[in-house]
Amino acid sequence: MSEKKISRLRRARRSRAKISELAVHRLTVSRSNQHIYAQIIAPNGGQVVASASTLDKTLRSGATSNIDAASKVGALVAERAKAAGVEEVAFDRSGYKYHGRVKALADAAREGGLKF
Known part of the structure; x- marks a missing residue:
């Protein structure tokens, strides 16, 4: 595994530990090229x-x-979450930086009615 991926997974593990303490639904983002x-x-x-x-x-x-x-x-996942009765989530960015596509997805989910 590359150093970059190891660092990302370390950041993801740290944020998921905090999210598990909250005991709420989590919005997980994964991306590829x-x-x-x-x-x-x-x-x-x-x-x-x-x-x-x-x-x-x-x-x-x-x-x-x-x-x-x-x-x-982001808008589609917010719509489907609201249909399933979920309104409040914790945002799990999977160790990715909060910019670009990850930020766009989060902003669209917020506009779709999810609270995080």
């Missing part, structure tokens, strides 16, 4: 309540690796 994924995970960690990604058929048309696509994923 081509896609971005978001999941709402139950406090026990064993159940995915809602998810969205650029692989969804509704979001596949057009570019999937830019800020606009990340915003659409």
